[in-house]
Amino acid sequence: MSNAMLNDVPAGVQFMPFVPALERPPYADIVSRAERKLAEIESLWELMDIEEQPAAPFEMPKDLRVSVVIPVYNEKKTIFDVIARVKALPFETEIIVVDDCSTDGTRGWLETVRGAPGLKLILKKENEGKGAALRTGFAAATGHVVVVQDADLEYDPRDIETVIRPIVAGEADVSYGSRYFYRRSGDLSFFHRLVNRALTTASNLFTGLRLTDMETCHKAFRTNVIRELPLKQNRFGFEPEVTAKLARR
Numbered sequence: 007m008s009n010a011m012l013n014d015v016p017a018g019v020q021f022m023p024f025v026p027a028l029e030r031p032p033y034a035d036i037v038s039r040a041e042r043k044l045a046e047i048e049s050l051w052e053l054m055d056i057e058e059q060p061a062a063p064f065e066m067p068k069d070l071r072v073s074v075v076i077p078v079y080n081e082k083k084t085i086f087d088v089i090a091r092v093k094a095l096p097f098e099t100e101i102i103v104v105d106d107c108s109t110d111g112t113r114g115w116l117e118t119v120r121g122a123p124g125l126k127l128i129l130k131k132e133n134e135g136k137g138a139a140l141r142t143g144f145a146a147a148t149g150h151v152v153v154v155q156d157a158d159l160e161y162d163p164r165d166i167e168t169v170i171r172p173i174v175a176g177e178a179d180v181s182y183g184s185r186y187f188y189r190r191s192g193d194l195s196f197f198h199r200l201v202n203r204a205l206t207t208a209s210n211l212f213t214g215l216r217l218t219d220m221e222t223c224h225k226a227f228r229t230n231v232i233r234e235l236p237l238k239q240n241r242f243g244f245e246p247e248v249t250a251k252l253a254r255r
Contacts, residue, residue: 064171066097072170073100073152074163074230075143077136080110081157086119091163092155093124101156102126103141107133122211135241144232150174153226159224170226179231180252213253221245231255 017102074092078085085103092101105113107130120127126146132137144152151170155163171180225248231247235255241249 021177022052029047062173065129066167066174068186070105070151070174071098071100071149073102073124073143073147073149074155075102075104075140075147075152075153077103077104077106077139077143078108078112078116078157079106079136079139080108080112082108082115083109083131084159085112085116085157088155088157088163089125090120092166095163095166097167098127098149099124100103100147101127102146102148104128104130104136104139104143106130123232137237137242137244138240141237144229147229149229151226152229152232154223165224166226169224173226173228179228183222183226213250215249215253 032148072095075084076092078086081088089101089103096123102123103116103125105116105128111241113129116129119125128142128146130142138155151173152168153166155161157165161183169181169183172181200234235248235251237244237247237251
């Protein structure tokens with residue numbers, strides 16, 4: 007400010023010293039810090055909720071039949087790989103593929119395998135959402151256990167054997183997989199993990215459960231248990247709905 011301007015300032019007016027504004031840290035740094043903090047929280051959660059122990063040797067019953075329900079919408083690139091991996095599991099599977107009116111050619115590809123042994127193909131007449139597709143698949147299941155498998159290969163079908171083990175062993179009626187149990191959540195984005203943690207925490211508060219991954223695709227049920235639930239959600243509301251109704255069962 008010039009001396010002339012200073013002379014025009016009324017007596018008693020004080021000036022604050024000029025302080026340059028602090029630069030905001032780059033967005034990438036903010037996300038990186040948040041991811042590290044979330045990783046710390048996840049580690050603490052696991053220490054509190056989970057006592058990891060090596061799985062005891064377990065042999066699947068020879069007469070076991072597992073119904074694997076695969077809801078499909080525009081997954082032409084991965085659906086055949088998913089089916090092949092499920093068929094390779096070391097127990098009898100009933101593969102129930104429910105196409106929710108795909109528009110990318112998935113439906114035509116599925117028609118080429120119609121009638122294959124161990125495969126049930128259901129082509130819905132209108133797109134209603136994942137929840138509705140799963141209800142359709144559950145109604146068609148005839149296995150001792152029903153398990154959900156997404157068609158995009160985010161979840162490895164080989165993990166199904168681990169997910170159903172507590173049910174087959176008579177230790178549970180329902181079993182949820184978890185992308186956090188063995189610290190395998192690194193492939194998920196920060197925001198995906200953050201939202202999932204928030205939803206899982208809210209679900210645990212309302213249900214009294216101690217889940218680590220409420221939104222997991224890999225959910226397994228005794229067939230009679232899942233059929234008894236009055237499920238109504240047609241789309242992605244299926245995950246919290248089925249969890250809440252199982253908790254009240």
